[in-house]
Amino acid sequence: xxxxxxxxxxxxxxxxxxxxxxxxxxxxxxxxxxxxxxxxxxxxxxxxxxxxxxxxxxxxxxxxxxxxxxxxxxxxxxxxxxxxxxxxxxxxxxxxxxxxxxxxxxxxxxxxxxxxxxxxxxxxxxxxxxxxxxxxxxxxxxxxxxxxxxxxxxxxxxxxxxxxxxxxxxxxxxxxxxxxxxxxxxxxxxxxxxxxxxxxxxxxxxxxxxxxxxxxxxxxxxxxxxxxxxxxxxxxxxxxxxxxxxxxxxxxxxxxxxxxxxxxxx
Numbered sequence: 001x002x003x004x005x006x007x008x009x010x011x012x013x014x015x016x017x018x019x020x021x022x023x024x025x026x027x028x029x030x031x032x033x034x035x036x037x038x039x040x041x042x043x044x045x046x047x048x049x050x051x052x053x054x055x056x057x058x059x060x061x062x063x064x065x066x067x068x069x070x071x072x073x074x075x076x077x078x079x080x081x082x083x084x085x086x087x088x089x090x091x092x093x094x095x096x097x098x099x100x101x102x103x104x105x106x107x108x109x110x111x112x113x114x115x116x117x118x119x120x121x122x123x124x125x126x127x128x129x130x131x132x133x134x135x136x137x138x139x140x141x142x143x144x145x146x147x148x149x150x151x152x153x154x155x156x157x158x159x160x161x162x163x164x165x166x167x168x169x170x171x172x173x174x175x176x177x178x179x180x181x182x183x184x185x186x187x188x189x190x191x192x193x194x195x196x197x198x199x200x201x202x203x204x205x206x207x208x209x210x211x212x213x214x215x216x217x218x219x220x221x222x223x224x225x226x227x228x229x230x231x232x233x234x235x236x237x238x239x240x241x242x243x244x245x246x247x248x249x250x251x252x253x254x255x256x257x258x259x260x261x262x263x264x265x266x
Contacts, residue, residue: 047233053127054231056120056140067214070106078158080204082197085160104161110152110227117145129232137225140218147215154207158209160200168203169195 007015029035077096079088082163092099121141124130130138157168172195176186 005017005230007260040100041223044227044230047237049233049237050231051234052233053123056116056123057226060113060116060120063109063116064215064219067106067109067113068216069164070102070109071208071212073102074106075208080158080200082160082200084159089159110155114148121145126235127232128235134225134229134232137222137229140222140225144215144222147211147218151207151211151215154203154211157200158207165195168199 020121026036074092077088077092077099089103092103094100095104096102122217124138124141153168153171156171172186172189175189176182187193189199189202191202
């Protein structure tokens with residue numbers, strides 16, 4: 001009969017630490033089920049022939065999270081008035097601790113976010129992942145692309161310098177040339193007949209409240225549909241939907257016609 005040794009002090013401390021970590025997780029799981037949902041999202045099965053191109057969606061989500069976090073930090077110091085907007089941007093860049101880094105991440109991250117959205121949608125289109133039963137997810141992705149570009153457009157005016165002002169004038173005038181709704185859309189964006197203080201306030205509210213909330217909601221729906229419908233295989237995959245893997249005989253050389261055995265009919 002084997003003698004069971006008592007646990008060492010290191011093992012006891014390890015077990016106590018694991019229990020301390022698991023207690024709040026078990027408490028949350030028992031009352032909400034969130035831990036199980038997160039585990040299912042992170043450790044769900046995906047096709048074995050996926051590649052790095054399927055990570056463009058995750059990269060786009062990461063870019064949005066970076067934009068949201070840096071945007072919240074910048075909003076703590078930014079003043080959305082024509083008199084103080086540009087000076088507050090200078091204060092963030094020159095005097096706030098690491099402000100130049102946060103502003104640079106937000107400024108260049110906006111371009112990265114939009115580029116990644118285009119790359120992700122291009123991959124979905126080329127792989128045919130927009131087809132049945134994922135048509136709704138494709139529509140949600142198109143709406144996300146439109147919201148993301150509008151988010152970048154409304155944020156471009158916020159520094160309130162010459163480049164931002166005249167670029168916004170051009171963008172609003174382009175929207176105003178649309179048939180039927182163009183003039184109303186341009187007037188709504190300007191918040192009047194000319195670009196001024198009300199325009200800056202409206203762009204700031206759209207950029208900080210309306211559009212981020214809409215994008216976050218659409219991302220949640222997008223992820224739900226991805227989890228529900230699964231990840232699609234590349235078009236060249238033998239495991240794609242509707243295709244079956246055909247096992248070839250091991251004694252047949254590829255590219256050659258097998259020679260019949262003369263004695264097979266005897």
